[in-house]
Amino acid sequence: MKVKIFKPSKTPNQSGFRNSKDWVVEYPKENNLGFEPLMGWRKSNNTRKQIQLKFDSMDQAIEYVKKSKLDYIIIPAKERKFKIKSYSNNFKYNRLK
Numbered sequence: 616m617k618v619k620i621f622k623p624s625k626t627p628n629q630s631g632f633r634n635s636k637d638w639v640v641e642y643p644k645e646n647n648l649g650f651e652p653l654m655g656w657r658k659s660n661n662t663r664k665q666i667q668l669k670f671d672s673m674d675q676a677i678e679y680v681k682k683s684k685l686d687y688i689i690i691p692a693k694e695r696k697f698k699i700k701s702y703s704n705n706f707k708y709n710r711l712k
Contacts (some may be wrong), residue, residue: 616642616643616685616686617639617643617685617686617687617688618640618641618642618643618680618685618686618687618688619639619640619643619687619688619690620639620640620673620676620680620688620689620690621638621639621641621675621689621690621692622635622637622638622639622673622685622692623635623637625637629635629659637669637670638669638670638671638672638673638675638676639668639669639670639676640666640669640670640679640680640687641648641666641667641668641670641671642663642664642666642675643664644664645661645664652665655664679688
């Protein structure tokens with residue numbers, strides 16, 4: 616079982632970067648689904664797929680994973696590209712060129 620260590624990206628429908636500052640350790644989401652015999656509801660034998668641990672830095676996350684003796688994969692953080700926009704550029708004479 617390999618856990619993922621990653622830094623989540625900003626979702627498109629939020630304006631801030633609050634949820635994208637921490638590094639996350641996430642267990643794999645295996646589908647061990649079945650049906651509970653009494654009520655017929657879906658059940659899962661793996662409750663670890665619901666766990667997400669958040670750390671301030673990647674080093675802290677790696678240290679926790681090594682201390683817990685788990686295999687891990689590091690997904691590098693993506694660089695943000697900023698486009699500097701100006702409202703006055705909408706009214707330039709040659710803006711469509």
